[in-house]
Amino acid sequence: MSTPPTEATGAGLTARLPRNLGLDRRWGENPVGAARLRESLGSSRYQRMPGPAVVVYRIANGRHQQTGVVVEVSIEDYRAGRIRQHEATQPERERLLEESTEASGIERTPVTLAHSPDRALRSVTESLTSTEPDVDLTAGDGTRHTAWFRRDPELARAAELGLRGVDALYIADGHHRMAAAERYATRRHHLGPDHPAAFTLAALFPADEMRVFGFHRCLPVPRDSAARTLEKLRSLAVAERWEEHSAAAPEPGVVVVRFAGERHRLKLRPRDADGHVRASLDIVTLDEEVLPALGITQASCGTGPPESCRHPADEAVLLVAHPPSMGQIMAVSDAGLVMPPKSTWFAPKPAPGLFLRDLTDPA
Numbered sequence: 224m225s226t227p228p229t230e231a232t233g234a235g236l237t238a239r240l241p242r243n244l245g246l247d248r249r250w251g252e253n254p255v256g257a258a259r260l261r262e263s264l265g266s267s268r269y270q271r272m273p274g275p276a277v278v279v280y281r282i283a284n285g286r287h288q289q290t291g292v293v294v295e296v297s298i299e300d301y302r303a304g305r306i307r308q309h310e311a312t313q314p315e316r317e318r319l320l321e322e323s324t325e326a327s328g329i330e331r332t333p334v335t336l337a338h339s340p341d342r343a344l345r346s347v348t349e350s351l352t353s354t355e356p357d358v359d360l361t362a363g364d365g366t367r368h369t370a371w372f373r374r375d376p377e378l379a380r381a382a383e384l385g386l387r388g389v390d391a392l393y394i395a396d397g398h399h400r401m402a403a404a405e406r407y408a409t410r411r412h413h414l415g416p417d418h419p420a421a422f423t424l425a426a427l428f429p430a431d432e433m434r435v436f437g438f439h440r441c442l443p444v445p446r447d448s449a450a451r452t453l454e455k456l457r458s459l460a461v462a463e464r465w466e467e468h469s470a471a472a473p474e475p476g477v478v479v480v481r482f483a484g485e486r487h488r489l490k491l492r493p494r495d496a497d498g499h500v501r502a503s504l505d506i507v508t509l510d511e512e513v514l515p516a517l518g519i520t521q522a523s524c525g526t527g528p529p530e531s532c533r534h535p536a537d538e539a540v541l542l543v544a545h546p547p548s549m550g551q552i553m554a555v556s557d558a559g560l561v562m563p564p565k566s567t568w569f570a571p572k573p574a575p576g577l578f579l580r581d582l583t584d585p586a
Contacts, residue, residue, distance in 0.1 A: 238389075284366045291428035294424075298404060360574070360577070476490065478542055489513075505547075507562060
């Protein structure tokens with residue numbers, strides 16, 4: 224039997240089939256602490272994969288599902304811009320994630336990467352998902368996680384062919400984990416480009432299967448000044464008009480304002496059509512024009528109801544911008560630009576602890 228390929232390089236992109244990977248065979252509490260995390264990888268709960276294998280991963284919630292492949296991507300591709308970010312990161316979060324990895328030597332959540340749809344990769348996922356999964360688990364929020372893995376030379380070659388056709392990857396979920404992995408790799412550059420530390424675990428999904436949502440901006444304001452805040456919003460230079468409306472979701476060019484059980488619509492003036500797509504994004508206008516005009520340098524971000532960000536002495540004003548499309552995200556990334564932190568969130572997400580990857584074993 225021929226040896227399955229373990230690495231694919233196409234258009235400058237390097238990826239390889241996972242090694243040193245443990246796959247959770249049942250759902251349970253995620254291990255807490257570095258020592259317990261390392262112990263769990265050797266327990267009967269995890270099925271250790273012997274050498275490189277093709278791994279297909281499907282996440283489903285309600286009527287939505289996305290199916291992709293789990294691989295190891297090169298940190299060098301991230302440095303070179305072949306793995307592209309669209310949001311700015313916060314150094315403190317990067318540091319905390321790096322410290323966690325330093326303590327355990329284990330990766331427990333793959334970075335979610337989107338790519339342009341590829342027929343060869345889709346053929347691989349369809350081939351495996353027509354069989355019984357090796358893992359089939361449902362999380363508490365109803366999200367179903369299924370995974371298949373095979374050590375099959377022919378299937379591995381097909382996966383390699385598909386990976387060669389991918390010229391760029393786009394970070395969907397895991398900007399901080401990717402940055403922390405780069406820090407971890409930098410501290411171990413002396414171990415060489417083939418060491419596990421030179422790669423990070425990633426789940427690659429076709430861009431046309433991804434769901435993009437937006438974070439709201441939460442403004443807790445004193446009760447006696449909430450009305451003044453709303454009046455300021457109405458009179459902003461970027462505001463074309465203010466409408467009383469019951470619509471729950473924003474539309475392109477509209478920021479929904481939620482306050483005291485009421486909903487309003489702030490229609491934004493059209494932005495410069497000659498500028499880059501980034502300048503036309505509602506979330507950019509919100510963070511870089513609306514909030515500064517209100518005298519706010521930083522607002523908390525979230526996805527919950529107004530009550531989730533209210534302080535006892537304050538009222539919560541929520542500003543909800545329409546999220547960018549996947550095409551807009553990719554265009555911003557391709558231009559080497561970034562959106563404000565917490566501009567987007569993708570759901571459903573990979574399950575923490577379903578995959579554990581050992582970064583310390585070069586085998």
